[in-house]
Amino acid sequence: MAVSDEALVAHLRASLSPQRFPVRREAELEGGAGDGRGSISFYDHHWPARSVLAISTARVAGGDIDAALRATGLRQLLRAVVATTLSAGQALEALAAHVDTAGLDIGLLVLDVVSGKVSYAARGKAAVTISGRTNQREMVSGDVAWLAAGDIDPPKATAPSKDIAGLIRDGIDRSRSGAACALLFKTPGRLAQETIFSIGNSHGDIQVAAEKVRRFLEMHGVGEEDVTRIDVALDEILTNAVNYGFEDGEAHEILLSLSIAADRLAIEVQDDGRPFDPLGIPEPDLDADLESRQIGGLGMHFVRTLLDRVSYCRRNGWNVLSIEKQLASRTDRAS
Template sequence: MSDAGLVAHLRASLSPQGFPVRREAEIEGGAGDASGAISFYDHYWPARSVLAISAVRVAGDDIDTAVRAAGIKQLIRAVVAKTRTANEALETLAARIDTAGLDVGLLVLDVVSGTVSSAASGKAAVTISGKPDRSGRTELAAGDLAWLSAGDIGTPAKTAAPPDGIGALVRGEIDRGSSGAACALLFKARGRLARETTFSIGNSHGDIQVAAEKVRRFLEMHGADEADVTAIDVALDEILTNTVNYGFEDGNAHEILLSLSIDSGALTIEVQDDGRPFDPLAIPIPDLDADLETRQIGGLGMHFVRTLLDTVSYSRRNGWNVLTLEKQLAGTAEKAS
């Protein structure tokens, strides 16, 4: 492969997965480079209920720049996970790398409180339509819009969601700029921390155990008994193993998003992935009474998932597979009554 091919591949790998349908927020972003720079935007959940968004441009367009851009993306994620505010994150970043030719706009949102911190360095900007609170942070209300840009991408004349959606807002500004990245965040509603949690894992087998531990802690925090915890663990292991094994055909790293909520003792889990469209519920229920020689192969795992849970449903939303699992938790139901 030529250097140009490697640069093109690294550019493509910088693009994040499409933002899944969420009740708290909606995100659209994009990047464009005429020449002389590599730009990208990113979004991820560094902690429970915390959403981080960045827009970045790195000067240069050779393979060294592409490798540097990939490293900066991961470094920003790591720094945000270890700091309290966007400004502190960029200060930490600047203390550890050469920021010459680097433009970064960064926003960190607590989806439960609605408070957001932002910072920009180089040729970058962050504009937020919410109101600053006493601490200097901005508190968002439903309908508020945040705009991040890096490089030659400008700020829209009106920081409000247009009738045709924030995607049109992003595309319009990118088309007018020659080089850079932009990202728009539409805040829709606050989350409920006490009864909800969201986190992402990678599409590797090692991440399945990470997910199991996080789910177990969440269930135990809400008083679920061991039988319910074990049932959820077995069901999730089957679902996530299938997703990791068969869901992605491009060989690239992906994130799988898990959202958990408890209401009156009823647990709901959404497992979202942007792999190939696949409805596991379409697999026929196996005939357990048939002889081993004539029994149809496959379907046994999802059959057990259905028996362990009260309801399992599937949908395809915004390019994501969404599997929704529901179970009434005996332990929490008793405590609530």
């Protein structure tokens, strides 16, 4: 059976859409793209380094399969040069040194969510502004960054921070083709007591997460007994997410955020898989024989036992599992 170019272009267009940005303390992000017949547009966001967020908007001239393949390659190359430079201007210069940028409209912003330091640049028919100002080197709480590529015009007034999703919808509805992002910068993060990272949705990534969590806990002097309990609980939580959360067969990111304050550890595990509340699994009957017990219930029973608090909610299209553990203080461990 022959596959039409139109079907392949449609699939490649769909693959350019990133995961929905999760709800975070430091920032909110909305984006969208609208395509005319003669172009392919996309927006993207990723974390090229710890605490560094990169956002891009792009439009590629042409609506055929060659343009779709060019857009797909551009997205990956843009991620690579940003990870190498961590500077928007240098990244676009590096991009231009490796590909023909004729017919490309690109807006790029790189933000350190801890310090607020920002760089941004644009090529072709694209623009990046921060709360209506230009040449900003730092974002402060309440600032809104606007990125647009193609025929989407920047907002004429300061962006409404409470409705950045509406801002994106309005911009796309008024345009013929292009992509746009609106980023609301909130309270900067605290690097010393917090860490945020993402992993893939494969079983191999669970071990990667375990090693990163262990390093964070050991850096903050958490005792081995608490580290072991948290490791066992997270293994069960992440295994549930990988096994049951994703039905499309595509690669996804699972976001983990950890913070320690007053000897209390808080962890959020977020994924954009199908709605799934692991706390809804019935408590196992520990007196029943193995054949009669509910599958999956025993693992979550141990999670509840190992931790002090576990809660679930569905937020902005993401599953969010929050856990807390009171850690033994250094004095308690020494006594």
